[in-house]
Amino acid sequence: MKAIYTAIEDRKIGIFESPTGTGKSLSIICSAIKWLKDHRNRAELGTQQPKVDKEEDGELDWLEIEKVKKFRKKRKRDDTDDVNAEIRKLMKLSQNPESKENEAEAEFLLADLDSDYDDDDGEGQEFVEKIFYASRTHSQLSQFVKEIRKSPFKDSVTVAPIASRATLCVNPKVKKLSTVSQMNESCKQLNKNQGCEFKTKKGLSLLSHRMNNTLMDIEDTVKFGNENKCCPFYGAREALPTVDVCVLPYNLLVVPSARESCGINLKNSVVIIDEAHNLAGAIESCYSVGVTLNALTEAYKQLNAYKAKFSARLNPENLMFVKQLLAVLIGLGKDLKRVNNSEQKIVTVREILNDAKLDNINLFELLKYMTKSLIAHKVKGFADKVANTPKVIVKPKENALKEMLTKNGKKKNYKIEAEPEPEIDAKKKIPNFQLGALVQVEIFLAVLITPGADLRIIKNANDGKAQMKVFLLNPASIFAEISKDARSVLLAGGTMKPYQTLKDQLFAEVSSEKLSWFNCEHVISDSQMNALVLQRGPTNERFIFNHSNKDNFAMKQDLGRALVDIVQTVPSGVVVFFASYKQETMFYEMFKKSGFLQQIENVKTLFREPKETAGVAPLLEKYEMSVRVRGAILFAVVGGKVSEGINFSDGLCRAVIMIGVPYPDIKSAEIKLRMDTLNSKRPGGGQMLYTGLCMRAVNQCVGRAIRHRDDSSLILFCDVRYSEPRVRDHLPDWIKTRLTSYDNFDTAKKHMIDFCKKNNY
Numbered sequence: 001m002k003a004i005y006t007a008i009e010d011r012k013i014g015i016f017e018s019p020t021g022t023g024k025s026l027s028i029i030c031s032a033i034k035w036l037k038d039h040r041n042r043a044e045l046g047t048q049q050p051k052v053d054k055e056e057d058g059e060l061d062w063l064e065i066e067k068v069k070k071f072r073k074k075r076k077r078d079d080t081d082d083v084n085a086e087i088r089k090l091m092k093l094s095q096n097p098e099s100k101e102n103e104a105e106a107e108f109l110l111a112d113l114d115s116d117y118d119d120d121d122g123e124g125q126e127f128v129e130k131i132f133y134a135s136r137t138h139s140q141l142s143q144f145v146k147e148i149r150k151s152p153f154k155d156s157v158t159v160a161p162i163a164s165r166a167t168l169c170v171n172p173k174v175k176k177l178s179t180v181s182q183m184n185e186s187c188k189q190l191n192k193n194q195g196c197e198f199k200t201k202k203g204l205s206l207l208s209h210r211m212n213n214t215l216m217d218i219e220d221t222v223k224f225g226n227e228n229k230c231c232p233f234y235g236a237r238e239a240l241p242t243v244d245v246c247v248l249p250y251n252l253l254v255v256p257s258a259r260e261s262c263g264i265n266l267k268n269s270v271v272i273i274d275e276a277h278n279l280a281g282a283i284e285s286c287y288s289v290g291v292t293l294n295a296l297t298e299a300y301k302q303l304n305a306y307k308a309k310f311s312a313r314l315n316p317e318n319l320m321f322v323k324q325l326l327a328v329l330i331g332l333g334k335d336l337k338r339v340n341n342s343e344q345k346i347v348t349v350r351e352i353l354n355d356a357k358l359d360n361i362n363l364f365e366l367l368k369y370m371t372k373s374l375i376a377h378k379v380k381g382f383a384d385k386v387a388n389t390p391k392v393i394v395k396p397k398e399n400a401l402k403e404m405l406t407k408n409g410k411k412k413n414y415k416i417e418a419e420p421e422p423e424i425d426a427k428k429k430i431p432n433f434q435l436g437a438l439v440q441v442e443i444f445l446a447v448l449i450t451p452g453a454d455l456r457i458i459k460n461a462n463d464g465k466a467q468m469k470v471f472l473l474n475p476a477s478i479f480a481e482i483s484k485d486a487r488s489v490l491l492a493g494g495t496m497k498p499y500q501t502l503k504d505q506l507f508a509e510v511s512s513e514k515l516s517w518f519n520c521e522h523v524i525s526d527s528q529m530n531a532l533v534l535q536r537g538p539t540n541e542r543f544i545f546n547h548s549n550k551d552n553f554a555m556k557q558d559l560g561r562a563l564v565d566i567v568q569t570v571p572s573g574v575v576v577f578f579a580s581y582k583q584e585t586m587f588y589e590m591f592k593k594s595g596f597l598q599q600i601e602n603v604k605t606l607f608r609e610p611k612e613t614a615g616v617a618p619l620l621e622k623y624e625m626s627v628r629v630r631g632a633i634l635f636a637v638v639g640g641k642v643s644e645g646i647n648f649s650d651g652l653c654r655a656v657i658m659i660g661v662p663y664p665d666i667k668s669a670e671i672k673l674r675m676d677t678l679n680s681k682r683p684g685g686g687q688m689l690y691t692g693l694c695m696r697a698v699n700q701c702v703g704r705a706i707r708h709r710d711d712s713s714l715i716l717f718c719d720v721r722y723s724e725p726r727v728r729d730h731l732p733d734w735i736k737t738r739l740t741s742y743d744n745f746d747t748a749k750k751h752m753i754d755f756c757k758k759n760n761y
Contacts, residue, residue, distance in 0.1 A: 003518045004031035008270055008488040013510060015276075017496040018520040019734055021708040025147045025274070028492055032131050032270055033153045036244065039129070108382040109310065110318045110373050127241045127265045129487070134253040135274040136282070137645060138167050138218055141247040144274070145217035148245070160211050160239045161218045162248040162262050168218070168232040170225040171198050181439065185377045187233075192374065196231065203230025204238045211239035217247075237263050250282040254478055257446065266485040276491035277696055278644070280505040283475040287453060290469035291444040293336045299437035300329040302383040309382070321369045324361050329441065331356035336459065336466040344460040346669060349448060352457050352468070363449045370442050380436030444470065453477055458669055471670050473677060476508040483510060495699035498730040501692025504678055504685060522734035528712040529705075529734075530755050532748050533741040535720040537562045540745075543719050545579070545660030556587065559659065559718065560596030562745060563633075567603045569752050570714065571761045572651035573627040574604065575634045577643065577701045579662035581611060584635050587659075604631040609640050616641045627651055638662040638697050642704070649707035654761060655714040655752075656705045661721050663694045695730035702735065712759045714752060 004027065007014035018024035135141055145159055161168075165183040169175050174186045174196075190196040207230045210216065216224070225232040240246055240263055252258045253271070273279055307314075307322050314322065335356040339345065353359045370376060447470050448455070454474035460467065472478065483489050496502060499517065507515060522529075536542055537558025549555055567574055578584035588608065591597040600606055605626040607619055620642070626632035628651070636642045639662075648656070664671050671693075675686030705713035715735060721727050723741035731739065742748035 001027050001031040003516070004028060004490060005035050007490060007516045008032065008035045010516075011488055012514055012516045013483055013507065014488070014490045014516045014518065015496055015499070015502065016490065016492045016518045016520070017732070018492065018494065019522040019732070020494045020703065020706065021711065022520050022523050024492060024494070024520075025144060026151060028272055028274070028490070029144070029148055029151050030153070032272060032490070033148075033151070033157055033244070036129070036131060036270065037153075037156075108306070108378045108385075110314060110375060110378065127267070129268050129270075130243065131245045131270045131272060132253065132264070132266065132486075133245060133247045133272045133274065134250055135247075136250060136278050138163055138249065140274065140645070141249065142217045142219060144247055145215070149215065154215060157215060157245060158212050158239075158243040159215055159217070159245045159247060160236045160243040161216070161221055162236055162240065162246055162252055162264070163218060163233075164249075165233050168222060168225070168236065170222060170229075170232060171196055185374075185380075185439075188374055189377065198225070198229055198231040199234050200230070203228065204235045206230055207232065207235030208239040211236065212242055240264070250279070251286050254279075254283045254482070255286050256450070256481065266482060268487045271482060271486045271489045273489070273491050275493050275645075277493045277496055277502075277700065279479075279491065280475045280502070283478050284472050287447050287450065287455065287470065287472035287478070289444050289447045290467050291332070291440055293333060293466040295437045295440045296329050296333040296336065299379075299441050300326065300333065302379050303329065303438060305386065306379045306382050318373070321366060321373075322375070324366055325370070325375070328356075328358055328361060328363075328366070328445070331358045332441075332468070336461075336468060339459050339461045339466050341461045341464060344458060344669060346673060347457050347459065349455050349457065352448075352459075363445060367442070367445050367449065370445075376436060376438040376442045379438050383436075444468075452481060456673065473674060474508065475505050476510075479506045480509045494703050495696075495732045497699060497732055498688075498692040498695055500688055501696065504689055504692075508681075519733065522706070523709045524706060524711070524734075526738060527758055528710075529715065529738055530751065531715040531717070531731075531735050531739040532751060533717045533720070533722045533739065534562065534745060534748055535723065535741060535743045536745055538565060538745045544721065545719055556590055557594060557596075559587070560591050560594055562718065563591075563657075564596055564599045564603075565745075565749055566655060566657065566716070566752070567600055567631070567633055569749060570655040570756060571631060572654045573623070573632050573634070573648065574655045574657065575636055575642075575648055575653050575704060576657045576659060577636050577638050578659050579638055581637050581640070583659070584608070584637055588635060600633060604633045605629075607632060607634045609634065609636040609642055611640075613641060620646070624652060636701075638701055643697070643701045646704055647707050648704045649711055653705045653713055654756075655716060656702050657716045657718060658698060658701060658722075660719050661694060661727060662697055663690065666690070691726060691730060695727065699730075699732055703732075714755060 004014060004016065006012075008031075016024075016028075018027070133141070133144055135144065141161060141163075145161070148154060148157055148159070164180055165174065165187055166180045169183060169187065171187075171190075174183050174190070177183050177186055187196065191199065206228060207221070207224060210224060211221070214220075221232040221236060224230070225235065246264070248262075248264075250273075252262055252264070253273070259266070303322065303326055307319075307326070311319060311322075335352065338355075347355070353363075447453075448457075453472060454477040455470055456473050458469045458471065491502075491506075503515075534543060537555070538561040539554075539558050541552075541555045541558035543555065543559070545555075563576070578587060588597070591600070597606070607623050607626070610616060610619060623632050623634055634642070666672070671690070675689055678685030678689050679687075702715050705711070705715065722739075728736060728739065740751070742751070
C-alpha cells in the first residue's frame with residue numbers, strides 16, 4: 001500500500017504484481033483513495049497549490065487552456081437548432097411534388113451542416129481530479145466497486161460507471177437489438193429525431209445527483225434507471241466530472257476518440273489498470289480492423305445509389321462530402337484490386353494514402369462529417385429498404401433547373417445531361433454486411449487516421465478475397481498519451497511477467513526513472529502448491545510438443561497415458577490447456593481412437609471448451625456439478641474463453657496442466673514485423689518479445705488455480721522446454737521457486753500422490 005501511495009505522490013508509472021488472494025484490490029483502493037483525499041485536503045489548506053503548466057518564459061500555456069476548453073463540450077444540442085433543422089426538412093418535403101414518397105424517406109436525409117453538425121464549445125462542468133479504474137470485463141468493474149464497499153471509504157466515495165449501451169441502456173426498444181452496433185445506431189437515431197424518452201434533462205440530473213451522493217456500481221445504476229425512467233448511459237457521463245472514481249472498460253480508456261466521446265479528462269488524475277497483463281493486447285485489438293474489397297464495392301454501390309436518389313435534396317456541403325467519400329471508396333478499392341492472389345504487402349499509412357491517391361482529401365474532416373451526420377447508418381437504412389422491395393429501379397430525378405425550363409410544357413432547346421444511375425435489383429444476391437458496408441469503412445478510416453499511432457497496413461488476397469487490415473505496431477505510442485496526461489498510472493495484475501516484454505510493449509517511450517516496479521509474494525505455503533515439469537511420459541517418450549514433432553505419434557500416445565494416470569491420481573477437477581483449438585481437437589480425436597478417452601471418462605466426466613462465448617457459462621455450471629459428483633476434466637485452450645478471468649478455486653482445479661509451449665505463429669506478418677522492429681532497437685529484443693507473448697499466456701492459464709490463501713493445487717508442465725532457463729525464468733516467482741523438473745514419469749507420479757495425501761484430497 002505504501003508503494004502505491006508513493007508512486008502516485010511521485011507522479012510515477014507503477015507496475016504491481018500481486019497474485020490472486022493477496023488482497024490486491026483492497027490495497028489498491030485504500031492506497032489510491034487515501035492519496036486522493038490527502039491531496040484534496042492539502043490543496044484546500046493551501047499547502048499545495050494546483051499545478052499550472054507554463055511555457056519556458058513563464059506565460060500560461062494557452063494551447064493547453066484552449067484544448068481543455070474545447071474538450072468541455074455540452075453533450076446535448078440546443079433544442080432550437082434541432083427544431084429549425086426539422087423545419088427545413090419539412091419545407092424541402094413540402095416543395096417537392098412527390099411529398100408522400102419523400103415523407104417516408106425523410107429518415108434517410110442528411111441534415112444541413114450549419115445546424116446539426118456545428119460543434120458546441122461551451123464550457124461544461126469543472127472536471128475534478130479523480131481516480132480512473134479500468135479492467136477487462138464489466139463483472140470485474142462491479143467487483144471493484146463491491147471492494148470499495150468493504151473499505152473504510154465506503155461512505156465518502158462516489159463512483160460513475162462508464163460502459164457501453166449494451167450494458168447501461170434501459171430503453172426496451174434499443175435493448176432488444178442483437179448487437180452493440182445496432183444499439184448504438186438506434187440510440188443515435190432516436191436522439192437525432194424525436195428523442196429518447198429516457199434521456200431527459202430531469203432524468204439525467206436525477207441520476208447524476210444520485211451518483212454524486214451514493215456509491216453505485218453498474219447494476220445499481222441500471223436498476224435506478226429502470227425504476228426512475230432515466231438513462232444510465234448518459235446519466236453516468238453527466239455525473240463524471242464531479243465524482244471521485246470512474247470505473248470503465250479498457251477500450252474506453254485506450255482509444256482517444258472514445259475518451260472524448262465519454263467526456264473523460266485524464267489531466268492530473270490517477271489511472272489504475274487492473275489485469276494489466278492484458279493491456280498491450282487490449283490496445284492492439286482496439287487498433288486492429290480490416291476492410292475487404294467486397295465491403296468497399298458494396299459501400300460504393302449503396303452510397304452511389306443513395307446519391308442518385310437524394311442528390312437534388314442535399315445541400316452543397318453534404319453533396320461535397322458524399323462525393324469525397326465516393327472518391328475514397330474508389331481509391332481504396334482500386335488499390336486493393338492491384339494486390340495479386342497470395343501476395344502480402346505491409347505499408348505505412350502515408351504509403352496507402354499515396355497508393356490510393358487520397359492525399360488530397362482531408363480524411364479528418366471527412367470522418368468528422370461521417371460521425372456527426374450518421375451518413376453510414378442512413379445509407380444502410382436506405383439500402384435495407386431498397387433490398388426489401390421486390391424490385392426497385394432508381395431513376396434520375398428531374399433537377400430544379402430542368403423543371404424550370406419545362407414549366408408550362410414549354411421545353412427549351414437546352415441539353416440537360418444526367419448522371420447514369422445504377423439499377424438495384426432485389427433478386428441479385430447482395431453480400432450480408434450486418435454492420436453495413438459503409439459502417440465498416442467508417443470504422444476502418446477512424447483507426448487508419450488515429451493521430452500519433454504507429455500503424456501499419458497489411459494488404460493481401462487469399463482465395464481471390466482481397467482485404468487490407470490496420471494493426472498497431474507499437475502500443476507504447478498510445479500508452480504514452482495516457483501517461484502524459486495522467487498524474488500517475490498504476491498497472492496491477494496477478495502475473496505481470498515477463499517484465500521486459502511489458503516494458504518493450506508499453507514503456508518504450510518512458511524513462512526508467514519514471515517506472516516503479518513492485519512484486520508481492522504469494523500468501524500460500526510451499527505445501528499448498530507444487531509445480532512439476534514432466535519431461536517424459538509413462539513409456540519414456542520425451543515431451544516436446546513443437547512443429548518438428550507434430551507427426552510424432554508415439555509421443556502423443558504417451559501423453560494420453562500420462563493424462564489417464566493423472567486423473568486417476570488427482571481427485572475432483574483437472575483443467576488441461578492445449579495450445580490451440582486445432583491442437584485440442586487433434587488430441588481429442590486421437591485419444592478417442594486410441595481408447596484413452598474412454599479410460600479418462602471412466603474416472604471423470606470430460607468437458608471441452610466451446611468456441612462460442614454463449615456456451616461457456618452453461619459448460620462451467622455443468623463442470624462444477626460434475627466435480628462435486630464424480631470429478632471432472634476440462635479440455636481448454638490457451639487464449640480461449642476460460643484461460644482468463646475464470647475462478648477455478650478449491651476442488652474445481654486440483655491440477656492445471658499445460659500441454660506444450662504455446663508460441664505465437666512465427667509466420668504471422670504482424671509478429672515478424674514487431675520482432676524485426678525490436679531487434680533493430682536492441683539485439684535479441686525480438687526473440688524476447690516472442691517468448692514473452694507465449695509465457696504471458698502460460699502465466700494466465702496456470703493462474704486459474706490457487707485463488708485464495710487456503711487453496712491448493714498442482715501445476716504440471718508437459719514439455720521439456722519448461723525446464724530451460726529461457727522459458728522457466730519468465731514464470732512468476734511464486735511458481736518458479738517451487739518448480740521441480742522430472743525426467744522420469746513414475747517419480748513425478750509418486751510426488752503427485754504425496755502432494756494429494758498431504759492436502760487431504
